[in-house]
Amino acid sequence: MSAGVQRIEADANAQDKWMSHVDEMAAGTLFQTADSWYVGANIPGKPRGFSFYIGPGYISRCSEVASNGYPGFTLA
Numbered sequence: 001m002s003a004g005v006q007r008i009e010a011d012a013n014a015q016d017k018w019m020s021h022v023d024e025m026a027a028g029t030l031f032q033t034a035d036s037w038y039v040g041a042n043i044p045g046k047p048r049g050f051s052f053y054i055g056p057g058y059i060s061r062c063s064e065v066a067s068n069g070y071p072g073f074t075l076a
Contacts, residue, residue, distance in 0.1 A: 014071075
């Protein structure tokens with residue numbers, strides 16, 4: 001990351017794209033069918049959703065984003 005950067009924030013489009021990918025990875029598992037905190041079932045009224053990445057290659061994806069200058073992020 002660039003020297004002097006104190007904050008990094010994902011833009012809304014990048015967040016939506018990532019969460020769609022996370023949902024896609026979780027769709028083939030039993031996590032989505034369970035009434036657990038993994039999907040927010042422990043919080044009344046909260047929409048169900050999976051927020052943990054369980055797909056392959058997380059470290060390589062992070063490295064790719066970093067080497068490409070953090071597209072989808074605002075650095076300040």
